[in-house]
Amino acid sequence: MTEATADDSRPSRPSWVATQLGALRELLSRPLTSYYLILGCSALLLALGLMMVLSASSIEALQMMGDPFYWFLKQSLSVGLGLPLMYVCSKLPQRYFRLAGYPLMALSIIGLVMTIFIGSSELGAQRWIYIGSLTIQPSEPAKLAMVIWGADLLARRARNGMIEWRHLLVPLMPGVAILAVLVMLGRDLGTTIVLMIIFLALLWVVGAPVRLFAGILALLAMATIFMIISEGYRSDRIEGWLNPWGNAQGSGYQAAQGQIAMGSGGWFGLGLGSSRQKWDWLPHGESDFIFAILGEELGLMGTLTVLALFGLLCYAGLRIASRTRDPFVRLTAAACTAWIGGQAIVNIGAVIGALPITGIPLPLVSYGGSALLPTLAALGMLLSFAKREPGAAEALAARGPGPAARALSWLGLKT
Numbered sequence: 001m002t003e004a005t006a007d008d009s010r011p012s013r014p015s016w017v018a019t020q021l022g023a024l025r026e027l028l029s030r031p032l033t034s035y036y037l038i039l040g041c042s043a044l045l046l047a048l049g050l051m052m053v054l055s056a057s058s059i060e061a062l063q064m065m066g067d068p069f070y071w072f073l074k075q076s077l078s079v080g081l082g083l084p085l086m087y088v089c090s091k092l093p094q095r096y097f098r099l100a101g102y103p104l105m106a107l108s109i110i111g112l113v114m115t116i117f118i119g120s121s122e123l124g125a126q127r128w129i130y131i132g133s134l135t136i137q138p139s140e141p142a143k144l145a146m147v148i149w150g151a152d153l154l155a156r157r158a159r160n161g162m163i164e165w166r167h168l169l170v171p172l173m174p175g176v177a178i179l180a181v182l183v184m185l186g187r188d189l190g191t192t193i194v195l196m197i198i199f200l201a202l203l204w205v206v207g208a209p210v211r212l213f214a215g216i217l218a219l220l221a222m223a224t225i226f227m228i229i230s231e232g233y234r235s236d237r238i239e240g241w242l243n244p245w246g247n248a249q250g251s252g253y254q255a256a257q258g259q260i261a262m263g264s265g266g267w268f269g270l271g272l273g274s275s276r277q278k279w280d281w282l283p284h285g286e287s288d289f290i291f292a293i294l295g296e297e298l299g300l301m302g303t304l305t306v307l308a309l310f311g312l313l314c315y316a317g318l319r320i321a322s323r324t325r326d327p328f329v330r331l332t333a334a335a336c337t338a339w340i341g342g343q344a345i346v347n348i349g350a351v352i353g354a355l356p357i358t359g360i361p362l363p364l365v366s367y368g369g370s371a372l373l374p375t376l377a378a379l380g381m382l383l384s385f386a387k388r389e390p391g392a393a394e395a396l397a398a399r400g401p402g403p404a405a406r407a408l409s410w411l412g413l414k415t
Contacts, residue, residue: 034319042364057070060285078373143195146199146335239252333385
C-alpha cells in the first residue's frame with residue numbers, strides 16, 4: 001500500500017464548525033431547552049431594563065420629582081410584583097388559565113369602557129386611568145385576555161387536534177372586534193396593531209385560508225388609514241417618519257433625536273449612564289424610546305444582544321407550540337410569542353426609523369407596570385407549558401427540587 005493510499009484510508013476528522021453545530025443541535029433538542037431559554041432571556045431582559053430605566057429616567061426624575069430614582073423605584077416595585085406573579089403562573093396547570101379566559105376578557109372590556117369615559121388623554125391617546133398615585137392602562141392586560149380567551153375558545157371546538165377555521169366567525173371575531181373598537185375609540189393605534197398581531201397568529205395556527213387572511217388584512221389597512229386621516233397628529237407622525245430630518249424641529253423631532261442617540265453609540269456605546277440624549281433631548285427615553293438610549297450607551301453590541309435575547313425568547317415560544325399536541329397550549333404559546341415578538345419589532349422598528357412611531361413599549365425593558373405585569377404573567381404561562389413538554393417532567397424530576405422548593409422545605413413547608 002502506498003503512502004497516498006494509506007492517507008486516504010484514514011477517517012476524516014469532523015471540522016470545528018460541524019462539531020459546534022452538532023453540540024448546538026444536541027443542546028436545542030434537550031427537553032428543558034424551552035424552559036431555560038424563557039427563564040434566562042426574561043431575567044436578562046428584566047435586569048437590562050431596570051438598568052436602562054434608571055439611566056434614561058434619572059435626569060427627568062430629578063428635575064420633576066427631586067429624586068433621580070423615582071421612576072426606577074416604581075419600575076422595581078412593578079418587577080417585585082411581577083416576578084411572584086410569573087412564578088405562580090409557572091406552577092399552574094393549563095386548566096386554570098382556561099378558566100381565567102372569560103373573566104379576563106370581561107374585565108378588559110369593562111376597563112376599556114371606563115377608559116373612554118374617565119380616562120386621561122395624553123399625547124393624542126386616551127389610554128390611562130388615574131386612581132390616586134396609581135396609573136392603570138387597561139389595554140395592556142387586554143392583550144393577555146385576548147390570547148387566553150381566543151385560544152380557549154378555539155381549543156374547545158377542536159376535533160382530533162384540528163380546528164375548523166369557520167369557528168372563527170362566532171364568537172371570536174366579534175370579541176376581537178369589540179376589543180379593537182374600544183381601543184381605537186381611545187385613539188391607541190399601537191395597541192390596536194398588537195391586538196391584530198395576536199389575532200393573525202391565532203388565524204395562522206388554526207390554518208385559516210388565504211382569502212380570509214387577505215380580507216382581514218385589507219380591513220385592517222382601511223381601518224389604519226382611517227385612524228391616520230381622522231387624527232391630525234397621526235398624519236404629522238407619518239410625515240415625520242417619512243422625512244424626520246426635514247421636520248427635525250416639529251413632527252420628526254423624536255425620530256431624529258432617537259437616530260442621533262443610536263448613531264452616537266458606535267460599536268460599544270458611550271458607557272452605561274453616559275447618554276447625552278437623556279438630558280432633555282429625547283422625549284420618553286425611559287419608555288417608548290428606551291432602545292435608543294440603550295443603543296447610545298451600549299452601542300451596536302448592546303442592541304444586537306437585545307435582539308438576540310428576543311429572538312431566543314421567540315424561538316422558545318414557537319418550540320413549545322410545535323412540540324405539543326394540545327390545541328390550547330399550541331394556540332396560546334404561538335399567540336404569546338407573536339404578541340411579545342411583534343411588539344418588540346414594532347417598538348424597535350419605530351426607534352430605528354423603519355416603522356412609524358406608535359407609542360408602544362419594548363417588552364420587559366421599557367418603563368411601565370401596566371405593560372410589565374401581563375407580560376410576566378404570559379411568560380410564566382409559557383414556563384408552565386414548557387415543563388409539560390415531552391420528557392420535561394422526567395428531566396425536572398431527575399434534576400431534583402429547585403432553590404425555592406428547597407427553601408420552603410427547609411422552613412418546614414410543602415411545595
